[in-house]
Structure formats: structure tokens, C-alpha cells
Amino acid sequence: MGILEVKGVNKRFGGLQALGDVNLSVAENTCHAIIGPNGAGKSTLLNCLVGKLIPDSGSVMFDGQSVLGRKPHEINQMGISRVFQTPEIFADLTVLENVMIPCFAARDGAFRMHAYETVEAEADIRDMAMTMLEDVNMAHKAEEHAGSMSRGDKRRLEMAMCLVQKPKLLLLDEPTAGMARADTNNTIELLKSIRDRRTITMCIIEHDMNVVFSLAERITVLAQGTPLVEDVPDKIKGHPKVREAYLGEAQV
Amino acid sequence: MTDQTTQTGAIAPQADRSRAASGGFLGLGFRDFRLLMIVVALTLLAPFLLNPFPEGSAMAQFNAGYPDLMQRFVIFGIFAIGFNILFGLTGYLSFGHAAFLGVGSYAAIWMMKLVTTNIIPGIIASIIFAALFAVVVGFISLRRSGIYFSILTLAFAQMSYALAYSVLTPITGGETGLQIKSTDRPFLDNLEPGQIGRANLFGIDMRASQILEVGGWQFTFNVGYYVCAVVMILAFYMAIRIFRSPFGMMLRAVKSNQQRMNYTGLSPKPYTLAAFVISGMYAGLAGGLMVAMDTQVGPERMFWTASGEVVLMTILGGAGTLIGPVLGAGFIKYFENIVSKINSDILHGWFAFLPDGLEDFMVAIVYPFVGKGWHLTLGLMFMAVVIFLPGGLVEGGQRIARLFRRRKAADGATKSAAE
Numbered sequence: 001m002g003i004l005e006v007k008g009v010n011k012r013f014g015g016l017q018a019l020g021d022v023n024l025s026v027a028e029n030t031c032h033a034i035i036g037p038n039g040a041g042k043s044t045l046l047n048c049l050v051g052k053l054i055p056d057s058g059s060v061m062f063d064g065q066s067v068l069g070r071k072p073h074e075i076n077q078m079g080i081s082r083v084f085q086t087p088e089i090f091a092d093l094t095v096l097e098n099v100m101i102p103c104f105a106a107r108d109g110a111f112r113m114h115a116y117e118t119v120e121a122e123a124d125i126r127d128m129a130m131t132m133l134e135d136v137n138m139a140h141k142a143e144e145h146a147g148s149m150s151r152g153d154k155r156r157l158e159m160a161m162c163l164v165q166k167p168k169l170l171l172l173d174e175p176t177a178g179m180a181r182a183d184t185n186n187t188i189e190l191l192k193s194i195r196d197r198r199t200i201t202m203c204i205i206e207h208d209m210n211v212v213f214s215l216a217e218r219i220t221v222l223a224q225g226t227p228l229v230e231d232v233p234d235k236i237k238g239h240p241k242v243r244e245a246y247l248g249e250a251q252v
Numbered sequence: 253m254t255d256q257t258t259q260t261g262a263i264a265p266q267a268d269r270s271r272a273a274s275g276g277f278l279g280l281g282f283r284d285f286r287l288l289m290i291v292v293a294l295t296l297l298a299p300f301l302l303n304p305f306p307e308g309s310a311m312a313q314f315n316a317g318y319p320d321l322m323q324r325f326v327i328f329g330i331f332a333i334g335f336n337i338l339f340g341l342t343g344y345l346s347f348g349h350a351a352f353l354g355v356g357s358y359a360a361i362w363m364m365k366l367v368t369t370n371i372i373p374g375i376i377a378s379i380i381f382a383a384l385f386a387v388v389v390g391f392i393s394l395r396r397s398g399i400y401f402s403i404l405t406l407a408f409a410q411m412s413y414a415l416a417y418s419v420l421t422p423i424t425g426g427e428t429g430l431q432i433k434s435t436d437r438p439f440l441d442n443l444e445p446g447q448i449g450r451a452n453l454f455g456i457d458m459r460a461s462q463i464l465e466v467g468g469w470q471f472t473f474n475v476g477y478y479v480c481a482v483v484m485i486l487a488f489y490m491a492i493r494i495f496r497s498p499f500g501m502m503l504r505a506v507k508s509n510q511q512r513m514n515y516t517g518l519s520p521k522p523y524t525l526a527a528f529v530i531s532g533m534y535a536g537l538a539g540g541l542m543v544a545m546d547t548q549v550g551p552e553r554m555f556w557t558a559s560g561e562v563v564l565m566t567i568l569g570g571a572g573t574l575i576g577p578v579l580g581a582g583f584i585k586y587f588e589n590i591v592s593k594i595n596s597d598i599l600h601g602w603f604a605f606l607p608d609g610l611e612d613f614m615v616a617i618v619y620p621f622v623g624k625g626w627h628l629t630l631g632l633m634f635m636a637v638v639i640f641l642p643g644g645l646v647e648g649g650q651r652i653a654r655l656f657r658r659r660k661a662a663d664g665a666t667k668s669a670a671e
């Protein structure tokens with residue numbers, strides 16, 4: 001029984017069957033990749049996990065509880081954090097403030113009327129955020145305006161915002177898209193070290209096969225909203241069905 | 253040489269941060285404390301600062317240091333400070349905040365009619381009733397965002413205005429409004445038969461004034477003004493604390509990206525509602541003070557133009573800045589009360605030194621912008637600010653300061669090069 005159990009999930013957009021009978025089981029503290037051609041429904045599947053979309057049918061269980069019908073912030077408080085395909089950060093705030101906000105959320109819950117203390121006085125939160133920024137090599141940018149950074153930096157910041165929450169399940173939607181080569185390698189190293197600590201379950205969508213094969217322990221191939229195969233990376237590499245789905249796309 | 257400058261450049265912000273962190277003064281960082289002290293000095297010295305021209309001089313009409321107007325400066329300052337907590341931090345543009353001002357005023361005057369003419373209970377009641385009303389209006393209006401939110405708040409305020417004007421006449425006095433009358437017997441006061449109660453603070457009359465004459469100058473120190481000034485300083489201090497608190501940071505997060513907030517385990521709605529209620533309480537406080545200064549209230553206080561005015565004040569001064577709303581309120585009230593009083597006789601007086609034809613020509617040109625035309629000047633100024641200074645008057649001030657600093661730096665550079 002995995003920490004995440006998706007059973008029979010369907011989602012239609014008008015006439016388009018974006019997800020058709022998706023089953024997925026992710027074991028605790030492993031790294032699971034979802035690959036598939038553009039428009040296969042990968043992002044839609046993540047949307048169903050975090051409460052952005054509600055599936056037409058099926059069930060999504062996390063840590064023994066259903067996430068369906070819960071609000072996004074409740075699902076996050078259950079322990080699911082998500083990095084989006086286009087970075088979602090607080091563009092008007094500084095980098096440090098961006099990382100402090102999830103720290104407050106983790107400590108104080110969904111709402112706390114915290115109007116009397118000053119942010120300056122919150123040394124613990126500040127330290128926690130600074131340590132996280134050091135881990136992702138962004139400490140020198142702490143006072144920078146988050147919105148004016150490069151796309152690669154925004155992604156790294158978003159990842160820091162998710163990691164600092166110490167989620168049980170981290171969902172990553174193409175975390176290296178738009179990153180320079182060096183940044184991609186740093187990100188792979190970071191994600192590898194997280195995987196090897198075995199305290200966080202990761203579910204990653206990725207186009208870059210280098211990233212997928214160096215990180216994932218199991219891979220699900222999604223095509224036209226339906227899982228084709230699920231197996232260990234070595235078996236996926238030469239799988240005929242995967243070649244078929246990717247024909248004309250990346251070399252597998 | 254270059255080495256040194258880059259080094260100090262790198263160290264300076266660090267030092268600044270540790271100074272801010274050390275706090276010390278009333279829980280404020282150094283710069284915030286300095287700002288607070290400037291505001292304290294300006295408000296306490298306002299009777300001098302606003303009356304720079306001797307009585308009877310040609311410029312005396314630009315003096316704004318009379319109690320009635322000074323009270324309005326600080327009361328509308330409070331209104332705008334509160335409005336800015338909602339609009340400046342969360343970005344939610346309420347177009348109905350005058351409703352809370354009105355509710356506060358009605359609550360205060362009933363308190364003074366029924367309980368006591370001491371202003372304290374009235375002001376407390378104005379805050380409480382505005383808060384209760386803001387909870388209801390906010391809860392419903394915040395179901396939507398953007399323009400729909402603005403329209404919902406506008407609808408609530410216009411509804412309140414219409415009700416106060418008609419159906420609720422028994423409570424609001426309808427069109428004529430409410431005043432303190434000789435028949436009012438507040439039960440905590442021992443008034444003589446037929447005596448009209450006067451707004452007071454533990455017996456000190458709000459209308460009492462001390463006049464100080466120095467040479468040709470005349471300065472008026474009014475009890476009511478100083479009561480309002482102290483309240484505004486407290487309101488300003490609380491606003492700084494809110495801006496610098498984790499709560500304030502969450503409100504800026506609401507403005508920046510609600511989606512990210514949701515997926516970070518935070519619920520934006522209670523944060524926004526709290527900001528809405530707090531700003532409604534500031535509006536109620538302003539309404540209560542208005543009654544404390546001038547014991548009457550009418551429904552026009554809730555009319556939509558009054559809601560629009562506080563929006564203008566905040567944007568003109570600089571939304572999201574600490575001092576901006578106060579500046580904006582001061583500017584607009586100054587125009588409304590001073591520039592509006594310049595009539596054609598005064599203009600003829602100013603241009604009398606010119607030959608007759610030219611005098612009439614100048615008067616004809618200037619006239620549309622002053623007197624009853626003050627709205628035109630204000631409108632043009634507002635447009636100029638929005639187009640060229642999106643950060644309001646505060647941004648204007650910052651640009652000027654930066655210009656000076658750069659010039660100083662350039663001077664220093666040429667000097668050291670010469671050496």
C-alpha cells in the first residue's frame with residue numbers, strides 16, 4: 001500500500017478525455033516519475049492530487065485519507081507540496097520572504113492573526129528560511145526581489161519554498177524546464193540528495209530523460225490520459241509501447 | 253579606492269538590517285521609528301506649520317491652521333491609513349468604505365445622545381459597530397475579487413446610504429440627520445434642564461482653544477485637534493506594526509499570488525477578511541471622531557463620492573506606503589478647503605500689479621483652476637501622479653531624494669578625482 005493511491009480517476013474537459021481510468025501507486029520515500037508526450041494529462045493528474053481539479057470519478061488517497069473534496073490549503077497541510085510547471089512564487093516579495101511564508105504556514109497553520117509580533121523578531125523562521133536558501137545556493141539572493149529573477153532561479157526558489165515545509169509528498173511538474181544546464185545538474189543533485197535521505201516521497205513529471213533516469217526508481221508512462229506501462233527505469237528504456245508513444249518525440 | 257567603495261557598499265545593508273532587527277524603540281526598526289517621530293512632530297506642531305503667514309497678509313488665505321480644518325486633516329488621515337491596510341497590502345479595492353465611516357458616526361452620536369457626552373464611549377462604540385458591519389459586508393463581498401469585489405462593496409455602501417436616508421429614519425434622522433439637542437438627556441451626565449450637552453473628554457470641552465499671538469502671527473491650539481492628533485498617531489503606530497508583522501507579510505502575499513498561498517497551506521480568505529475588518533474599524537474610528545468634533549451626522553457621509561475620496565487620497569499619496577495615505581488626505585483636504593476659497597476678487601488682487609488687460613487675461617486663465625474649479629486642478633494632479641508617479645507622492649519624494657543623493661555622490665567623485 002503506497003503513501004499515494006490513485007484509483008480509477010477520470011477527468012473530461014468537454015469532449016476531451018484528459019484522464020481515463022488512471023491508477024497509480026507511489027511507495028513511501030521513493031521517487032516516482034511520470035513521463036509521456038505533451039498533452040498526455042500529466043499536469044492534469046497533479047491538479048487532481050492537490051485539489052486544483054476535482055476528478056469526475058475515482059479516488060485519491062494520501063496517507064490513508066481521501067484528498068477529494070478538500071481545499072488546496074488543507075491538502076497542503078496534510079503534507080503535499082507542489083512545484084508548478086510555470087513557477088508560482090510571490091513575485092512582489094523578496095526571496096527570503098518567499099521562503100519564510102511556507103515556514104509560517106508550517107508552524108502556524110492555515111491562518112493565524114499574527115499582527116503584534118514583527119517579522120524581524122521571528123529569528124527561528126528566518127534561520128530556517130536562510131538555511132533552506134543555503135541548501136539551494138540562493139542565500140546570496142535573499143534580499144532580492146523574487147519577481148525580477150531568471151526563470152531558473154524562480155524554479156529553484158519555488159522548490160525551496162516546497163522543501164522547507166518538509167512535505168511527506170513532493171510533486172514536481174517539469175522542475176528543470178527552462179533551466180540552464182548547470183542549474184539542471186544542480187537540481188538533479190539536490191533532488192538526488194533528498195531522495196537518498198529517504199524522508200520525502202517524490203513524484204516527478206519530467207521531459208528530460210537524463211533527469212528521469214538518474215532520479216526515478218519507478219516510472220509510469222502516460223499517453224492520452226491513460227497509463228501505458230509502469231516499471232523500473234531499465235525496463236522502461238527499451239519498452240516497445242513506450243517507443244510507440246514517443247515516436248517522433250524524445251529518444252528513449 | 254574602488255575596492256573600498258564596493259566594500260562599504262556590501263557592508264551597509266548588513267548594518268542596516270542588524271539595526272532594524274535590534275528594534276528597541278517601541279518594537280520598531282530604526283527607520284520606522286524615525287518616520288513615526290516625524291509624524292509625531294508634524295502633527296503636534298501643525299498649528300505652527302500650517303499657519304506660516306501672518307494674519308492679514310495677502311498670503312493669509314493659504315493658512316490652514318484653524319481647528320476645523322486641522323481636525324479634518326487628521327481624521328481623514330486615519331480613514332486613509334485604515335483604507336491602505338486593505339487596499340495597499342492586499343490589493344482589494346473597496347469602493348464602499350464610507351459606509352463604515354457613517355456607521356461609526358451614527359453609533360457615536362447615539363452614544364452621546366443616550367449615555368454620555370464624554371467622547372470616549374462614543375468612539376469605542378463607533379469602532380465596535382463599524383467592525384460588526386465590516387464582518388458582514390466583508391464576508392459577502394470577499395466571495396469575489398477584482399472589479400466584482402469593488403462593485404459589491406459599492407452596492408453595500410449605496411444601500412446603507414439609501415436606508416439611512418429613508419427607511420431607517422427613526423434611527424438615522426433621515427435627510428436631516430442627527431444632532432445633539434437640548435432634549436437629549438444622556439444618563440451618565442448631570443445636565444441642567446434645557447442645557448445642551450457638549451462633546452468633552454472628562455469635562456474638557458472639545459471646542460476649547462488657546463490662541464497664541466506672536467508678532468503678526470496667530471496660532472490656535474484646539475483641544476479637539478489634539479485629541480484627534482493623538483488618536484491618529486496611535487493609529488499610525490498600529491499600522492506600522494501591522495505592516496511589519498507576519499500578518500502584514502501574509503496580506504502582501506494575498507496581493508502577490510493567492511494561488512501560491514493556497515498551495516502553501518494558507519487560507520487567503522480569513523487574512524483578507526481580517527484586513528477588511530481592521531480597515532473598517534479605522535473608518536469607524538474616523539467617523540466617531542468626526543462626531544466628537546462636530547456633534548452631528550447625516551446620510552451624505554456614506555454617499556459613494558465619500559468612498560471614492562478615500563481611494564483618491566490613498567492612491568495620490570502612495571498606496572502600500574506607510575505615510576502616503578496621510579499625505580494624500582492632507583493634500584485633498586487642503587485643496588477642498590483652501591484652494592476652493594480663492595475667488596475672482598482675490599485673483600484680481602494678486603494680479604493688480606499688471607496692466608488692466610493683462611490682469612483680466614491672467615485672472616481668466618487661472619480662474620477655472622481655483623475656487624469652484626478646484627476639482628479640475630486636483631483631477632489634473634491626480635492624473636499626473638497616476639501616469640508619472642505610480643507610487644504616488646511618496647515615490648515623487650523618493651525620486652527627489654535619490655536625485656540629491658546622486659548629485660552628492662557625483663560631487664564627491666569629482667572632488668576625489670581632483671585630489
Ligand SMILES: Nc1ncnc2c1ncn2[C@@H]1O[C@H](COP(=O)(O)OP(=O)(O)O)[C@@H](O)[C@H]1O
Nearest residue numbers: 013016018036037038039040041042043044045
Ligand atoms: N483546465 C483545462 N481546461 C480544458 N482543457 C484542459 C485543461 N487543462 C488541461 N487541458 C487539456 O487536457 C490535456 C492534458 O493537458 P496537460 O495535463 O496539461 O498535459 P501535459 O501532460 O502536457 O501536462 C491537454 O489537451 C490540455 O489542453
Ligand SMILES: [Mg+2]
Nearest residue numbers: 042043044085
Ligand atoms: Mg504539463
